[in-house]
Amino acid sequence: MNLILLLLSLVMIACILCNKLTSKVGIPVLLAFLAVGMLCGIDGVLGIAFDDFTMTENLCTVALIFIIFYGGFGTKWSAAKPVAGKAVLLSTLGVFLTAFAMGAFCHFALHTAWLESMLIGAVLSSTDAASVFSILRSKKLNLKYGTASLLEVESGSNDPVAYLMTTVILTMMTSDITTGRMLYMIFAQIVYGVGIGALLALCTVFFLRRFRFDTSGFDMVFMLAVAILSYVLPVLVGGNGYLSAYIAGIILGNAKIPNKKKQVHFFDGITSLMQLMVFFLLGLLCTPTNLVRVILSALAIAVVLTFVARPLVVALLLAPFRSKIRQQLLVSWAGLRGATSAIFALTAVAGGAVLEYDLFHLVFCVVLFSIALQGTLLPMVSRKLDMIDETVDVLRTFNDYTEQKELQLLRLSLESGNSWIGAAVSSLSLPPDTILATILRGTDNIVPRGDTILQEGDIAVLAAGHCKEKMQKIQLCELSIPPEHSWNGKRLADLKLPPEELIVLIRRGKETVIPQGDTVICPEDVLVMYDHN
Template identity: 55%
Template sequence: MLSTLGVAVTALLTALFCHFALGFSVLESFLTGAVISSTDAASVFSILRSKKLGLRNHTASLLEVESGSNDPASYMLTVIALSLMGVGGGGAIPWMIFAQVVFGLGLGAAVAGLSILVLRRLTLSDGLDTIFVVAAALLSFALPAVVGGNGYLGAYLAGILIGNAKIPHKAALVHFFDGLTGLAQILIFFLLGLLSFPRQLPAVFLPALAIMVFLTFVARPAAVFLLLAPFRCGVRQCLLVSWAGLRGAASIVFAIMAVASGAAIGYDLFHIVFCIALLSVAVQGSLLPLAARKLDMVDSAESVSRTFNDYQDQRQLHLTRFPIGAGHPWVGRTIGECELPADALVVMLRRGSENVIPNGDTAIQAGDLMVLSTPLYEDDDGVSLREVPVAEHGDWIGRPIKELGIPAEVLIVLVRRADGTTVVPKGGTVLQQGDMLVVNEWEET
């Protein structure tokens, strides 16, 4: 709702303000409202992530879905405005709206469906799946654009469908596209630097400030409260969503498109939109963490990294094998009597050739192989591992680990033998020729 009707309401109210308060013509006012009607996901989540602000009531996910999906609607309004101004002809606007939506959705879904089928059915070698998905992204934009559809809508829908499908190597794909997104942002801001002239900003500062204030305190809140009220969203949530409607790179790109289209625009649209984006990020962005706290919308239990854009590998549990020897103190006790960590779960007991699915009353026997599930560790604290070849330390070969004289703050996590087997080390583990030690961060002197 916010990404479609919200964009339309924001554009309409802004157009009325530009026409009656700033004296722009009707079509120029509509063009201005269309260009700046979308919000910028990158700006919002850069702020939320840097401050580690989790928001209540799934507000973070709401903001990211809205910010990511309202660009196609803003683009369509911009194309309609340019068509009314004589760029491309204005007589086919009903057909244009139909084609933009139907072809964009239909072809985007078709490309996504075919891509998912190929990724699931064919075994692509490492790297080829990334190339294939890049090609699918380009195709999902190009096909709708060729037949008059909304390429942005098609690409966005294809990304949604592929991103939520169970496909191989998804984590690697997402990390690649995260890097590609960063590169695209660098190129966009480099382009903005080439096109902008700082000396022209003072001339457009007052109208840009007026539009930004109206957007922030009138147009955006009106759209948010109007469309979220039926869903019984609280006043504080609506206020925060209203304040988080930052304008960013997408609006500036649409302004560049409008200026480059050759439409007769009687004012400096590019620098007005550029100035609005700067003011929005500087004022709204700086005060967003404070607004979230003042509105009591910060939830420490929520993680802003677990949102629509930030994919985490679906296998977040790590399985660990734990052999129970004859002298182990757990022999003869039930699982419920064992002092396991709170986040560990016994998922299976391997007893000879039999697999036992345990419960709290299952008794442990000598010789059992216990399989534990524990949360997968995520390296958020800068802990790093490195490999140390035993061959580089010839005097270590044939000696137990406890005699090596390794610094006390260094832990050998794993010993990888030359034959590929791994050993969880103890003080008495004897190192062999060809061993590779995996240790926590250690700078040798």
């Protein structure tokens, strides 16, 4: 057990370090997670023999719940609404057309049976939300004409459609299914998936607006449980759990609920961990020697999918909306295949379907091609097509972005001797961009007006713009000087502080001392220290 924990921690650290490296080199971090898994696998450095497809499929299914739920929860509907029609068309009809096109190619070019060909097309028909979100956020790519939102909604909502096709085709391959049963299966997947997801989300919103958690963080644990329920409940009655999770996520993410911004950040962290786990497990499960057997077929599929099928489907569906050619080209190029395709391939293998091809390694090879080529070149292609919008932050398309500017509140006690005592608010000289927000006088909260007179004992609350630029590298802290402290009696000039540290203020009882080089530190002083890391 200890060795497993040691390996787990080292793998996580390695993946995090790879994130730093890949951001400098310019390749997607998800590709690094795959590489770490392959290095640990049977043909890698550690030589771990891991071939449990069923366990991997179960773990990846759990991870995909959170990835798809967050795909909806983190999408800002106000930004996505103008392009929602195009995005949904791509994620529904676009998925069916892509699956059919690739199924036809596999049947006629690779000479596979129709059902197996359509299964290959189905598992490769959806674009990967994790890959798209990761690249857009890490590279801060905001795209013109609402393209970022279009890609987010498409990649977040097309996985349930691909899963529907995959399960229907698998059922046809593994059992005798009547037309009526197949139609009911499709009906149940869609209706139960949408209905339960929406109903659960609305009930959750109603509950959160009326219930307050006594312990900090329990609201996030509660939302975690809701995400799992949104998948499990429809699956129990034959519905599409992924569709339900996405619907629930998008309703909850765009509803007015307490601590929503913290919830987004929480799920962002959970989803990052899930992505790491999924891509590492897929890399660990992969046997590189098996890739050699399918590499030619996989490359043929990847080339046709990337350069023929996806562009034709995008052009067919976006041309009626009079989308610009360069937007169509970028949407085509951004149709990355990722973890969901590999997970659906695992589902097919674990489902017991008899296949001519090694479906997992075939799809894995296509995923490698897509992430390595399309993911790496996506920023460059965006620039070449003049599709990057430098004036808008891509985070506007996510729910943790706020249009409102944050203000920093400052508390100033008016004690005896303060020059503001007895002065009218209109006579105060405040720094630029600073306002007197309110006055606390005993138990009263006074809204300041120009003729309001400040009194001794008042607490003036000042509001100023909150500085975010490089604030993560700046720290202010207070250092109390007890009588036995070694700095007592020393001049500031004699302390020889590091260049990044500075004493900006000294509080001495009720007196505020502006520090000079010859200022002597006294017992009970409180030093306000500035630290720039």
